[in-house]
Structures are given as structure tokens and as C-alpha cells.
Amino acid sequence: MNPWFTFCLPEDKKQTLEKAKKLEWITLFFLLTIVAVMYFAMGSSQAMKTALLEDILSMLPPVVFLVAIRFHDREANTQFPYGYRRALLLAFLAAAVAVLGLGVYIFYDSAATLFRQEHPTLGHMNLFGWFVWSGWVMMAALVYSMIAPVILGRIKLRYAKELHEKTLYADATMNKADWITAATGVAGIIGIGFGLWWADAVAALVISTSILKDGFGNVRTAASDLMDQRPVEVASGKPLKIEERITDALLQFPGIIDANVRIREEGQLLTGEAFVVIDTTESLVEQLQKMSERASNLDWRVQNLIVVPVKKSRKKETNLQGASK
């Protein structure tokens, strides 16, 4: 236990996080119903199979989020002195790798179907005693599969930005893109209806590329975060440039000659070290404490910045981002 260095979310963010958790449960519920509906409507359509797999896959991020969120607030202990904030990142990486792997498989499967010139057969389906073309049932299932995720995805996107939460963001973007998958699937089935046997496999191929893109993007994000890249904007991936702002703020303190800051992401929060050159030793401890507090006041995400006084020569040895002057 380390009473000096604990991370905690501001009260308003805690509330947003609770809302996000609730939304993830709702998402999971809808995804389960979607998977059930899609499974019963699937038939022999390749595009439907692919869309179903994507729907199953899109359960991973919410599950990962909900599992990791149980751990991330645990206090640091002797065994894990930096706390559990990174559980989320680790889980996110695992989920991303799974999505990427399945994307590769589905791409191969669809391409092989196309190559073998397999003609998909869609006959009648007995829908509670109603004898209809299974294509209509599939299209209805696909349309159902796009409604809830698109709406939920939009709300979650807002929360993800507010909370600086990458897993939630990845989940929201996957949900939001779900309508493209569903629409592509519908296009494939309409194609079959018009006697274009290849339309279905081509649709599946298109969907698989979207899964591949999701997987690849998520793996890259997760890997970069585990490598402690500088904090970036959740949505755009652009640097937050928080280092510059902290450096500028620190340079305002009396007696500061130079400052150099490095920041990394710790789950939703940001932390790191500031190296400062001070020309006085008068009340040094208070000064350093104030500097850390000043940095935390700049952005709710910045917490526990460690301010280290260094000799002037140190600057030449370090080559850190956010260095100024």
C-alpha cells in the first residue's frame, strides 16, 4: 500500500463510468438477442455467417471492459506497486488479437468460397408456421442487428471520449460500424435473390475487411499503449500535447530554470515524471509538491506527477518529448 500515490477518478467521471458500465450491459443483452436471431436465420449464406461472427466478436470488448473495470480501481499493493490500472490494456490487447485472428480466418473463408464458386442456396424457411423465402428472414435479422448497436455505439462514443477510455472507444466504434456489416449482408442476400451467386461471398469478403481493419487498429493501439507511447486523443490518435502544457506551467514557478516532462497513460489516467532544474534549495519540498498539484490541476487525467529536481547538465543527457527551451 502506498498512501501517497493512489489514482482516483473525479466524481463526475465516476458517474459517467457507471453509466458506461450500464450501457455495456445493455449492449451485451442486445448482442445476445442479435446472435440468437442471426443464428436461427443464418441458413447457408456466407455473408450471414460472417455477420454473425462479427456480432459474436463484438461481444468481446464489452466483456473485456466489464471484467477489467472490476480490477482497475483496486489499490496498489506490495506485489503490484503500480496498481491494476493496466489490466484494461492487457485485456484489450488480448481481445484485439482475437478479433484480428478471426478477421484473417473469415477473409480466407470468404475468398475460398468465391474461388470454389459455391452457389448459396436459400429456400423456404418455416417461421412459426409461416412459409417464407429465407432471404427475407435473413434480411430482417440483419436489419434488427444494426439498430441497437448503432444507437448504443453513438452514446458510448461520447462517454469514451469523456472518460479517455480506449476499450470503450474501440467497442463504440465497432458498434457504430455494425450497420455497414448488416447493410453489406443485406446487399449480398438481395444479390442472391437476383441470381448473382457471387454477391453473397463478395459481401462476406467486404465485411471481413472491416473486421480486419478493426482488429489491426485495435492491436496497434493496444501495443502502442503497452509501449508507453505519449498520451494520445482517444478518437483521433493525435498526441494530447499535455507534456507541453505541463512544462509551460512548471516554468512559471519562481526559481525554475528548466523543466522536462514525460507522461504515459495509466488506463484512463495520465502520470509520469517532471525533471526540473531549480536554482534554490529554499523550501524545495513544498515547491515540488506545488508543482505536482499544479500539473494535476491542468487536466483531470493527470495524477501523481513525480517532480524530480535535477542538475542542469541532466538536460543534455535526456532527450524526452515535451522538452522546451
Added chain:
Amino acid sequence: MSASCQTPPVAPRLPKLSVFIFLVLLLGTACDRFPRDPRNSLQDIANSGVMHAGATENPPWVVRRAFGGPDGVEVQLLEQFAAELGVELVWHWAGMKELCTALTQFELDLAVGGFTKNHPCKSEIALTVPYHTSYDAVGVPTDQPPMLELDGLTVAARRTSGLSEPLEDRGARVTLVNSLPRGEIAVAATDWELNVMNFTLTGIQLKKHEHVFAVAPGENALIMRLESSLRRQTHHGEIRKFLLQGVLR
């Protein structure tokens, strides 16, 4: 204190979505010839007036008569279908494997021969929705009470029934016979056979058979038309009546 995130606004997509749904609905109402055949099978059958059907012998579904003509449950169903289309039915005898190959290469329009839903070729060819479901069951002579378990019981089964394993799995001792013995011991056979032979069904079901017709893959207009015809013809349990009358055995 909090720096709000600056992100580009997301372009609204819902209007596009609703337009898309509208188009789908429009399409649904606009097409009468839907779905269509990629290889125009149904159209070609109508144009040429000939439907090429493959058949393999598998009583009572397909039976080869003494002079080579086909008969049986499925043959009669298919003849009715051809009559509905107003076309001539040309029969081609072949083995099961050959029928599958011919269908995948679009040499035949459709095929019969006791195909079931779990046929080994199911991924290469098209199968209709099941038009009849039968069960392999255990029956006892009418003077014996029907039992609930087979443990240690001797059950007779025909040599080609493929029921030895499911029977043994339930603890039965299997006696393989050439033809089912009447009124002596418990026997395993299809439910309608047991009915015809006056056995009492025990409620022990060993295997389910969902009977289908085979069609050239992806010829969705043809398969839709065939399924509608089969449904009309079998709607009121005609197949069962057919089998129970025993006319085909």
C-alpha cells in the same frame, strides 16, 4: 480544470440508413420473380418442357419397377410437381455419389433417393426443407407392455438399418436379422414400418430422419417452387398415410 477533448464531429449517418431500409422494402414489393436462379434452371425447364431428375433406388422413397420405371413416395411427389409445371419428367438412374456430382455440375435439375437433411453431400448440393420426418424407434409385439429402457433387452434389427450402435449405446443386445420377426421379440425399425407390422411403439426413438429432395446448388427459384409443391402435397400428413397403407412394400 478539465480539458475537453477536441474531436471532429461525426457525420450523421441515420438518414442514409433509413433510405437504405426504404430501398430494401421497395425492392421486396417490386419483384415478383424473386429469388431467381443463377443458372436459370426453372426458366430452362419451362422453355424446354423437360425436367431431368436423377434417382437412386431406396425403398420406399424410390423403387425401381421390373421394367426399369421408377416408383415410390418421392417419385410420385416429383411426378406431381412436373405435372404442376406442365413439363415432362426424364429419369436418370445413378448411384448416390454420381447424383451428387451431377447436381454440383448442373447436369441434373434435381434428384431423389431418400436424401435426408444430414446427407454427406449437403454442403455441395442444395437440399429442400424437409417434407417428412420419420424416426427409427423400438417396437414390441402388441401382447407385450411397452418398456421405457432397453437395458439387457434383446432387440432385433435389420442388417442394413444402421441401428446396432444406437441400440448398444442404450444397453440393448442386438440380434441382426434378414427380415423383421413378427410378434416375438422387440424390434427396431422406422416408426411407420412398426405401425404397418402391428408393433406397439415404445417411445424410445433412436434416430431422426428428415427427408428432403436434392436440387442443383443455388438454383433458388427452382428450389422455392419445388418446396411449395411438396408442402402442398404433404400438408396433411399424406406421406404417413401413404407409408401406413403399405402399398409400396
